[in-house]
Amino acid sequence: MAQPSKTSPMCTIIPPDLLIHISKSDKVSQKARDGANSTLKRCDDVNKIRHAALHSRLSAASKAAGPFDLKAAPKAAAGVSHLSRTIWDCQHRAGLPIDLNHDGIPDTNIQGLPRFRGPKLAAEGHVWKDTDDQSAKNVYEQFKQTYDFFFEVLGRDSIDNHGQKLIGAVHYDEDRQPGFFNAFFFNEVMAYGDGDGEIFRSFTDIIDITAHELTHGVTEATAQLVYENQSGALNESMSDVFGSLVKQYSKVPKQDARSADWLIGRGLFLVPDARALRDMANPGTAHGNTGITGRDRQPRDMDGYRELFPPNSDPVTGNDSGGVHLYSGIPNRAFFLVATTLGGFAWEKAGKIWYNTMLDPKIRGVNPRTAFKTFADLTVKYAEEFGPDAVQAVKDAWTDVKVYPWNPVWMAAGERGEL
Template identity: 40%
Template sequence: MKANCRCVNCITPPHILKRLLESSRREVREAAMNSLLVTARLRGERAVRAKTFAGVAGVARRTIYDCGTSYRLSSANVARTESDGQSSDSSVNLAFDGLGTTREFFREVLGRDSIDGAGMRLNGYVHYGLNYNNAFWDGQEMVFGDGDGVIFSDFTKSLDVIAHELTHGVTEFTANLEYHKQSGALNESISDVFGSLVKQWSLGQTAEEADWLIGADITTPEIELDALRSMKAPGTAYDNDVLGKDPQPDHMDRFVHLPDTEDGDWAGVHYNSGIPNKAFYLAAIGIGGFAWNAPGDIWYKSLLASHERTDFQEFAETTYRIAGADYGCSEQTAVADAWRQVGIRIAGATSRGRNRKGGDRDESHGPRSESANDCATLADQIKAIANQVEKLARDVKALKK
């Protein structure tokens, strides 16, 4: 396999290979990328790599390292690169493929080139620590444990977990939401949202079809546990004597107040993320179809428009504004209603039952926001004007006769 690549390298000029990197066909892009890498290596042009690949869309190079159950990343060995074939280690392959799928999602769906938007390398570390029940982003790379085999298994098994960690990198390079209190919970929620969307995208699932679970594939038969979290129904992922009850709230009325310390999960960032998680789920269901389209785009643009201390209220208002500006009344209404259902009201988007005209709640369609009424009023006015224009056109035509 490698021998064939080398032959191609010898006869294919680099500028053509670079053009092939922009091909719409994935296999062509990967073949070109592998060829360029091997060429550079053969010539000993290590410096060429960074210059050649920096900023070329969709070619953020993946490298997977094996920690061998050590807690030291610096002693990990390279296990797979873009120029290597499948590894005999399934964790290595799952991490490699998961990072690749997430990279493709951000590029193809959101037009983002890797973590930093400029083709940043994707480094993943597997087999971190002994019985390590976790995965994390350390500011530069993604790290995955094998699990203890009792509560959790290999953390590379869940694509949404891999995408969750990579998304922490995206958040760091964009809004850089502070990792405590509401901004920290929002940071966690953003990772859950795009973690789930990457999985849904890879499976071709609509919002209705998706399970909206995070980490469903890393559970074991030993413990009754659906997943780490449920975005659809926060607080229901587990409830047993060993793990306790899933503590995630699904409404601001049940917001969890914890100390802003390590032991307090930085004021409950993994707890209160349930609130914006549920809001995204409701918005996606309200809008309908594939959640990575309008809902994902609205949330991504809202992330880009956010800052270190953005809280739930501000983020909700940003999603509402972007939904109205970039989409339409129905999407904006779905977003407002989603936030309202988790206890976050957006100014100017109160329920229909209390609108300024004193109109009644539309019971047949459930509670509707004022924005929905505004939209409906606008639609009625446009329709009335259209009817008038049509009537005028008929009158003019009749006069001409």
């Protein structure tokens, strides 16, 4: 069983190395450099609070209830939607709404994070209190699109499969030095910065950002992939996979696998330096064109994999928990290959194979250093449901990204590299 304190220590959409590059770039304003620095600091602070809260929550839960039984979780009981959304206004402060517990959130879950009495902008079935707030409108809609995908396609009733309320907090910012360049999922709350108008658009503009972050919650409720090395990269990859699928599913008309762009965070950047945060089809090509955000260093296969050890999540000096945003490109590309080889809508076969793998008890608490292999083997097993062509497509994809044939030398001490 994995150490509970290591699951998703900080689920932010912008990886630390990208913010570090912006903080040092001579091609952006001083304001942008300061914003990148203060965002790094804020993410580190929230990370520490979240780390402690998660640890106490999980240890209390394990004492009270024993091991979580995945199979015991009911699937979207009787097909009834329990979509429940609430959107709050942070009013450009570094805090979350103080009366979250009125919405059923235990106070201890957000202990230590600054809170305030911000206004509620929207609630399920209630009249808008501020109809001019585009950020609130965006998030309200994106929550529904994400909920609908998991409910309609996978039979999942919200993040916890028990109708968990979806809570958004928009206009999250720094008190003293405005400019929060990120969005994060902190326990039950999804908080969004406004962007700075120079490098980043509002983080509420991009559906796959919301879906990526909420999927971290789904992963935490199911596979609990330890957030370091290969299992951490898989954790990140799950969020990219389902983030992209939600985007494809929410298009009108719905988008098939071969028409999708397979980009994560497309449209977020206002500078020509970046097309997106990540490119699932072509890892390593999404950003860094003009040197502001740094080169996209995602390898496309295991030839570019080096075990980063020990995994360290410090946003400035760390190695991104063993390269979780770096190596997620490898399983991302495997998914892209399966989806486009099989054709049609990506969620019909590839998405279901991946989701069933997430629910398999064998993946829960998988060894972080061999997780790619365990995960790949399970996807082959779940592909059988869709026939021999699907099995072959899955095997071919893992061969293409060189997870197959598995090479134990990746875990040898001599192969350990630096970020």
